Amino acid sequence: MSIEAIGSVLNTTDPSALPNAGINEQDFIQLFVNELQFQDPTQPLDNSQFLTQLAQFVSIEQQSEEVGGINNLLTLGSNGQSLDLLSRSVQVTNADGSTTSGKVTAISFTANGVALTVTGSNNAVLPNVQLSQIQLVTP
Incomplete structure (x- = not known):
């Protein structure tokens, strides 16, 4: 019985060495703070816009945690597969x-x-x- 390797599915490179393809949490916070600092005092940020941006921030944080959890599951799976070998x-x-x-x-x-x-x-x-x-x- 042959067992297919999952090693090719796992990314064994250092994640910190990869280029960042999108906006990360720190970039989002910086943009958000800059927007609050430089808003027009005669037309302050609408509450609904503020809540929308805050919801986006929470969503980014949750997605980041989900990706971390999936990476941990892949690592555990590869460890289990290797022990079976x-x-x-x-x-x-x-x-x-x-x-x-x-x-x-x-x-x-x-x-x-x-x-x-x-x-x-x-x-x-x-x-x-x-x-x-x-x-x-x-x-």
């Missing part, structure tokens, strides 16, 4: 495109995700194998 025979795709078969002998949890150690039939050890490199799992 311990002592299983796997086929690994190497960086050059070749494949190597062996048994998962160790699992380490790093800041970049899960790293497996695979020991081949000739006792060659492949350290730091990512879940996305696993192509086939057999009992």
